[in-house]
Amino acid sequence: MLISYFKTAIRALKRNWSYSVINVLGLTLGLACCVVLFVAVRYELSFDRHHRHADRIYRMLGVSKSxxxxxxxxxxxxxxAALRNDFPELKHQLTMVSRVRRAVVSVGGTAATEKKRFQEPDGVITFAEPEYFNLFDYEWKKGSPQSLTNPNTVVLSERMARKYFGNTDPMGKTIRIDNQMDFVVTGIVQAPPATSSFPFDVFLTHASVVAFGNTSPIDDWKSSYGGAQIYLLLPPSLTLARMESQLVSFVKKYHSPEDAKKFKYALQPLTDIHFATNTTNFARRSVSIEMIWAMALIxxxxxxxxxxxxxxxxxxxxIRRAREVGVRKVLGSTRSQLLRQFLGETSVLTSIAVMLALLVAELAWPYVGDLLNIPTGAVSLFSPVILVFLAGLGVLTTVLAGFYPALILSGYQPILALKGKMKTTRSAHYFTLRRGLIIGQFAVSQFLLIGTIIAYYQMDYFRSADLGFSRDAILTVKLPGNEPGQLENLRAKLAGLPSVQSLSFSMTTPSSAFNWSTGFRFENQEKDPDYGVVMRPADTSYIRTYGLKLLAGRNYLPADTIRELIVNETFVKRLGFQNPEQIIGKKMKVAGEDIEKQIVGVVKDFNVFSLRDQVxxxxxxxxxxxYTTLGMKLAGQEGGVKGISQLLKEVETAWQSTFPEFVFSYEFLDETLANFYQGEERSYALFRLLAVIALFIGCLGLYGVVSFMAESRTKEIGIRKSLGATTAHIFGLFSIDFVxxxxxxxxISSPLGWYVMKQWLSKFxxxxxxxxxxxxxxxxxxIGIAILTVSYQSIRAALVNPVKSLKTE
Structure with missing residues (x-):
């Protein structure tokens, strides 16, 4: 019986091969999109879930009560230390992680020429305690967590051990960090998975963190470094609410009464870190949970x-198959048999579409994975979970797509079907149904299209907005040191290059992901304001190099320490001054200084963060x-790419002669700023792709329906042409309904699109x-795409000779 159903289904599909192709193509694209998005959503939701106690691990946050x-x-x-003293039950379930931002790892002999140097980016090197491994699960290949007990020890991941030492045993060997301190390898662990917010591969012992200088002073309760974070594992007997309530008294005990009023500690679940876009993580990759559910819904x-x-x-x-149904029923077919027959046809199409969808998804995944910043090797489309999901999707698609048509076809009355009267009794119903379905299709397509258009203009705004400083033709280079004479030597070598207009040494560029916020006290006020300031330590060339605009006063005088201050417009307004000139000559204490410093200038506002945040x-x-950053304003570069390459070689030569023990790296400021919006750029690119696919699938269906209409209305078109209807009239007859x-x-889609995109824009x-x-x-x-889709078949039908049309049965 099943073989008979299968053979009959194949014959029916061959007989209507054009519609079968359209159906298979549409289902293939729909299923492929589902598979790819399922893989992406599953990947994002799996972050940090590989730790056994993930549901009880928390990150401590310092929260300003602004x-x-x-x-x-x-x-x-x-x-x-204070937490371990006050919460003895957490002594070994509590740890601090202190990330090293960017570092050069040197491996090898003592002679400079014999050393191998590796420039490691953020998120690779950290200081860690043995307790770190009580919270987070790592497979130890050699050594144990106690390997990090002693000073100047390091634990490497397997991939970093191979990178630094090849196939030789790394145990007992030495690496040097930033040409500053040596560490002996005492352990090897398996590298963390891609779905980890802790992508560390080099664990330096926390016992050396103070000597290395990678944290704030040991007794300073006011200053903090964003890369020094505390994590804790709550025992089952201690609830989150109880712990946070106890942290209130902890703040009052160790912080000043003034700070305790405007500051508190909060605990952030480990499983929420990846989805928290208002805080950063060591992987520097966050995806909002709304974005994840949006991908699933799309x-x-x-x-x-x-x-x-x-x-x-x-x-x-x-209607065309009505007589077929009538004959089958006269010959004894029951409705359930016909239902299985038509569902069988759908299952054949769906099976073909499932296999093609897996192939399309496999071919598309490298592009989509790159778009979503998912490592290509991090997932496999042929994993059992994905294959089971695809099989279930195929069954669901068969039911969704095939059940209603099968129910309708199997319900025909044989007498009416054989007399050909189904056309009059069912046409209105089918026409209404098709109209509703086409509206639904294009509502989805237009919703995605509206989102894509709005996202495009928001991204264009990011690229072109006035940030209050120049971002074009500025080259930035990290400085590994600023010992006496080093910066002066480097300036002398670079200032003579004809392509360098000006250069400046500073902590960061005007807009930066790394910021120093601190309190201040203005004009001998009794207490600090309830807000702080963002510090931008820089030399006297900073304003000229980055194109900042001085609104009042003058530039500060050269100095190696804090001597004079320049503030921005927002600072002036927050203090209640109406005119920038009014603040010139005023004094304040800042950055923990005991002596007041004079304000000598005011600059026009510039964005210190991304455009998500206010100035x-x-x-x-x-x-x-x-001073850890060198910024250079470049003149109009002649020679194109070749000229830029030559300039970079000259800059590298000068830099390398000043810092021979380090690795040269550079960035262009406009590219650095563009990285602020990588998440939004990826979302925009993904939705743009999905909008195109949704429109294409909708147009496939529209094309098929118009093809059938043109075929079923052949005689009508012939009669209309015989009575004088033009090609344009026939085209309009087909097009107007679809428009x-x-x-x-x-x-339908516009209000929904407006609401959703309004919520998205509210984040900025x-x-x-x-x-x-x-x-x-x-x-x-x-509408334009719909008309183009309709036009081919409608014009083709209109151009047929009416004599031939009238002869058609």
Whole structure:
């Protein structure tokens, strides 16, 4: 019986091969999108879940009680010992991780020429305690957590051991960090998985963190470094609410009464860190949970549009197959047998689509994985979970796409079917159904299109917005040191290059992901304000190099320490001054200084963070000890790429002669700033791709329906042409109904698109306004594509000789 069903299904599909191809293509794209998005969603949701106690591990946050509250991942250094003293039950379930931002790892002999040097980016090297491994699960290949007990020891991951030492045994060998301190290898662990917010491969002993200088002073309760974070594992007997309530008294005990009023500690679950876009993590990769569910919903919507295609085409062919159903029923077929027959046809199509979808997903995954910043080797589309998901998706698709058409076809009355009267009794119903389904398809497509258009203009705003400083033609280079004479030597060598207009040494560029926030006290006030300032230590060339605009006063004088101050407009306004000139000559204490410093200038506001955040009160001043960045404003570069390459070689030569023990690396400022919005860029690119796919699937169904209409209305078209109808009239006859349907879809999708994108834009302090023409543009694009889809078949039908049309049965 099953073989008979299968053979009959194959014959039916061959007989209507054009519709079968359209159905398979639509289902293939829908299923492929579902698979790819399922893989992406599953990958994101698996972050940090590989730790056994993931549900009881928390990160401690320092939260400013401002409005809105501002969380900070950095915890003051003395808090670690104080927590262990006050919470003895957490003594071995509590640890501090202190990340090393960027470092050069030197391996090999003593002679400079014999050493191998590796420039390691953020998130590779950290200081850690043995207790770190009580919280987080690592497979030890050699050594044990106690390997990190003694000073100047290091534990490597397997991949870093191979990178540094090849196939030789690394145990007992030495690596040097930043040409500053040696560490002996005492352990090897398995590398963390890609789905970890702790991508560390080099664990330096925490016993050396103070000597290395990678944290705030050991007894300073005010200063914190965002890379020094505390994690704890709560025992089952200690609830989150109880722990946080006890931290209130902890703050009062160790912080000043003034600080305790505006500061608190909070605990962030480990499993939430990857999804928290208002805080950073060591992997420097966050995805909002809303984005994840949006991907899941879009995958479902696209699959539904593909199923709608199937239903549309199946119901369009229902009238043609009415006589077939009548003959089968006269010959004894029951409704259940016919139902199984038509579901069998759908299952054949779906099976073909499932196999093709897996192939398409495999081919598309490298592109999509790169788009979503997912390592290609981190997932396998042929894993059992994915294959089971795809099989279940195939069954679900068969039911969604095939059940209704099969139910309708199997329900025909044989007498009416054989007399050909189904056309009059069922046409209105089918037409109404198809209209509703087409509206649903294009509503989904236009929703994605509206989101893509709005996201495009927001991303364009990010690229072109006035940040208050120049971002073009500025080269930045990290400085590994600023010992006496080093910066002066480097300046002398670079200033003579004809392509360098000006250069500056500073802690960071004007906008940076790494910021120093501190308190201040203005004009002998009794207490610090309830907000802080962002510090920008820099030399006297900073304003000229980055194109900052001085609104009042003058530039500060050269100095190696904090001598004079320049503030921004926002700082002036927060203090209640109406005119920048009014603050010139005023004094304040800042950055823990005991002596007041004079304000000598005011600069126009510039964005110290990304455009997600408002401009903060900022202070520029000299402080040589914090100069870690070299910025160079370049003149118009002749010679194109070749000229830039030559300039970079000259800069590297000068830099290398100053810092021979380190590895040269550079960035262009505009590219660095663009990295602030990588997450948004990826979201925009993904939704743009999905919008195109959804439109394409919708147009496939539209093409199939129009093809069937043109075929079923052949005689009508012949009669109309005989009575004088033009090709344009026939084209309009086919097009007008579909244009109305797309217009109705626009009415449905526009309010939803407006609401969703309004919520998305609300995350940014600086954003575009959603305007009416964006919705009109979306509708125009959808209508234009629909007309193009309809035009081929409708014009082809209109051009047929009416004599031939009238002879057609």
């Amino acid at each position: 409005s809105p509250e501002t969380p900070n991942t950095g915890i003051t250094f003395p808090a670690l 995958g479902i919507f696209i699959l539904v549009t593909a199923c709608i295609n199937f239903v549309n085409l199946a119901t369009a062919q229902a 903060e009160p900022s202070v520029l001043t000299t402080q040589r000890g914090n 109305k349907l797309v217009g109705m879809a626009m009415v 302090a600086y954003r575009i306004e959603i305007e009416w023409w964006m919705f009109v543009l979306s509708g125009a694009i959808a």
